[in-house]
Amino acid sequence: MPLHRSRRVTLTDVAQACGVSRATVSLVLRGSPLVHAETRARVEAEMLRQGYVYNRAAANLRQRVSSTVALVINDLSNPFFAEFAAGVDEALGERGYVTLLGCSNESAERERIVLGSLVQQHPAAIILSPAEDSTAAGVAAALGPRTPLLVFNRALGGTAPTGFQFDFLGLANRSGARLATEHLLARGHRRIVFFGGHADSSSCRERRLGYQDALAAAGIALDPAWMIESAPTRLDACARTAALFAAVPDATAAVCYNDAVALGLMLGLAHHGRRPGVDFALTGFDDIPEAAVSMPPLTTLCADPRERGRQAAQIVLAQVAPGGAVSHAPVIAPVRLVERESSCHADFR
Amino acid sequence: MPLHRSRRVTLTDVAQACGVSRATVSLVLRGSPLVHAETRARVEAEMLRQGYVYNRAAANLRQRVSSTVALVINDLSNPFFAEFAAGVDEALGERGYVTLLGCSNESAERERIVLGSLVQQHPAAIILSPAEDSTAAGVAAALGPRTPLLVFNRALGGTAPTGFQFDFLGLANRSGARLATEHLLARGHRRIVFFGGHADSSSCRERRLGYQDALAAAGIALDPAWMIESAPTRLDACARTAALFAAVPDATAAVCYNDAVALGLMLGLAHHGRRPGVDFALTGFDDIPEAAVSMPPLTTLCADPRERGRQAAQIVLAQVAPGGAVSHAPVIAPVRLVERESSCHADFR
DNA sequence: CTGAAAGCGCTTACAG
DNA sequence: CTGAAAGCGCTTACAG
Numbered sequence A, B: 001m002p003l004h005r006s007r008r009v010t011l012t013d014v015a016q017a018c019g020v021s022r023a024t025v026s027l028v029l030r031g032s033p034l035v036h037a038e039t040r041a042r043v044e045a046e047m048l049r050q051g052y053v054y055n056r057a058a059a060n061l062r063q064r065v066s067s068t069v070a071l072v073i074n075d076l077s078n079p080f081f082a083e084f085a086a087g088v089d090e091a092l093g094e095r096g097y098v099t100l101l102g103c104s105n106e107s108a109e110r111e112r113i114v115l116g117s118l119v120q121q122h123p124a125a126i127i128l129s130p131a132e133d134s135t136a137a138g139v140a141a142a143l144g145p146r147t148p149l150l151v152f153n154r155a156l157g158g159t160a161p162t163g164f165q166f167d168f169l170g171l172a173n174r175s176g177a178r179l180a181t182e183h184l185l186a187r188g189h190r191r192i193v194f195f196g197g198h199a200d201s202s203s204c205r206e207r208r209l210g211y212q213d214a215l216a217a218a219g220i221a222l223d224p225a226w227m228i229e230s231a232p233t234r235l236d237a238c239a240r241t242a243a244l245f246a247a248v249p250d251a252t253a254a255v256c257y258n259d260a261v262a263l264g265l266m267l268g269l270a271h272h273g274r275r276p277g278v279d280f281a282l283t284g285f286d287d288i289p290e291a292a293v294s295m296p297p298l299t300t301l302c303a304d305p306r307e308r309g310r311q312a313a314q315i316v317l318a319q320v321a322p323g324g325a326v327s328h329a330p331v332i333a334p335v336r337l338v339e340r341e342s343s344c345h346a347d348f349r
Numbered sequence C, D: 001c002t003g004a005a006a007g008c009g010c011t012t013a014c015a016g
Helices: A011-018 A022-029 A038-051 A058-061 A077-092 A109-118 A137-141 A173-188 A202-217 A234-239 A242-248 A259-271 A289-293 A303-319 B011-017 B022-029 B037-050 B056-063 B079-094 B108-121 B136-143 B173-186 B202-217 B234-239 B241-247 B259-271 B287-295 B304-321
Strands: A070-074 A100-103 A127-130 A149-152 A167-171 A192-195 A251-255 A279-284 A300-302 A331-333 A334-338 B067-075 B098-103 B124-130 B149-152 B169-171 B192-195 B252-258 B281-283 B301-303 B331-333 B336-340
Touching: A011 A022, A011 A038, A022 A038, A058 B056, A070 A077, A070 A109, A070 A303, A077 A100, A077 A303, A077 B079, A077 B098, A077 B108, A100 A109, A100 B079, A109 A127, A109 A137, A109 B079, A149 A303, A167 A303, A173 A192, A173 A202, A173 A251, A173 A279, A173 A300, A173 A334, A192 A202, A192 A242, A234 A242, A234 A259, A234 B287, A234 B301, A242 A259, A251 A259, A251 B281, A259 A289, A259 B287, A289 B234, A289 B259, A303 A331, A331 A334, B011 B022, B011 B037, B022 B037, B067 B079, B067 B108, B067 B304, B079 B098, B079 B304, B098 B304, B108 B124, B108 B136, B108 B304, B136 B241, B149 B304, B169 B173, B169 B304, B173 B192, B173 B252, B173 B281, B173 B301, B173 B336, B192 B202, B192 B241, B234 B241, B234 B259, B241 B259, B252 B259, B259 B281, B259 B287, B304 B331
Parallel strands: A070 A100, A070 A127, A127 A149, A149 A167, A167 A331, A192 A251, A251 A279, B067 B098, B067 B124, B124 B149, B149 B169, B169 B331, B192 B252, B252 B281
Antiparallel strands: A100 B098, A300 A334, B301 B336
């Protein structure tokens, strides 16, 4: 017979039905060896019979612990961040934590609201992939003083209020972009542009620096006109292709801000009668799934976002663990060049 | 001066510092008009000073309510489901709920574990986008009898245990596929295959039925060889292109299971020397962001996953509301044909 | 307008 | 091996 929907079964119900105390049921729940085997069996059978569901929130309250970690994502429709979120959730789940999700949709204002709501659940820690215009002061205000924070992927804007400490996990943007540029240089290219991204985002700045490192090491003077901005999306990158050739008519290659931009540029090249990987070489950044199956496949830097998510979870759980590390040294994850055809057929040596 | 990390500030701390009772602080918290304005101001200032953070979990326990909804997603790296998740989170946030996230990675076993963990947080409801091999019996066992459930997108396998009730939100798979097929028929195509998807998934079965409806209405006899299976991914679809032309050498068009399959087929067509949208027409399903910017742009059916997420949230919150609807009639969201070039240049009338 | 007391569902010393 | 009692941080009648 189905039970009434009205009231949930509690530990007290089970204890009464078995004729034991609540303490005993609690011990059964936690697998204590103190309980007599026969008693344990009776209690467990009764739990099953009544459809008892453990209330972890109540247990957490009593124990003054938390079994959740909050994850705030700037853009879940970007596969890079979706993979990151999946990795976080996977690693948290393995350690018995539940993920509280929040999406900021690249708005610092929504981010603030979402953080304010999540922090009331008293998560053990917060993992934040910040919106483009997010500031350290705004995050600090929304968070209050006590919740450990890990910032992923890009730096918070502004200067941090004194005493506001957090972990950071980022990608090797500079050395990655340098790798990509060196790869194109090694194939004989000399007029290589840096294409896409917003110059005021920290990741774009860092990638441009790596590009400049490689050019300088090759003895090539940088013309600032060789760095063309775009929104970090396929659509805008496609539209900005004309700006690229207006600025540098004889460019033969582009280091793109990321894969979305690179795929947009491929489309734009086609509209301009240029064949990517044949007439013009290009590289991306991220190695999103589409990179491997585009026409031609895209040479890019693999950032392994799912693994980064797992790493982020591990860092915050280490902070939370009793006697956990309290160093807040930034962690920079290396990236790996994946050579594909978009950069391979075009040889201008 | 920064406060000690050791102990969180509670309502009791604030009350003591102000020389009022905890009840009064609680009333301030909840914006009660009973509290004297001067008292309220003193209490609020003290909260700010001490960095008090409301503990919603404790309040929920006392009030016997829940402020969370669990969301279990089969594949977050698929933009369709990622958008759905973003929509769910957005709509829940607007209503003051927090999303508990879980990912099953298309494994019914992980789904069961994830559900078991989430249900212990006592969410107000659960929204489940099931793994391919998920069964009603498995979900029922993991859930216990009391948590309202909404299943999204595909039917649970097996037969539901008696008394196991849940809501369902799905797409108009059959009528959508019929629309796509009729669109190709109207452009003169006669040898139209149905390409991709696993025949044993409910959505593939339904889309095939819509395809067959259209062919039958046009007086075209269906050859079972015209339905070619593939994994619902770009990569496998690309690989199965050879099977398509082996089975139906003179096919001129394909209704594809979804956009990923259609984009894979485009790639496969290129390898076979066929130009999509010129030599061969095709349609997708979902309208993922890539569909609009592929070469050529893909004619497809728009399912608006973000809006579906919002809709799912609304349905479960209506169930949960006091005196909420208890009808569990399935909701089928319509889809809309978006005509683009992949089906437009190829005219075989 | 404010306070004392009980209770949400659990855990944890402490007795026995 | 089991039970009585106190307490986690909040809310809610009930007095005053």
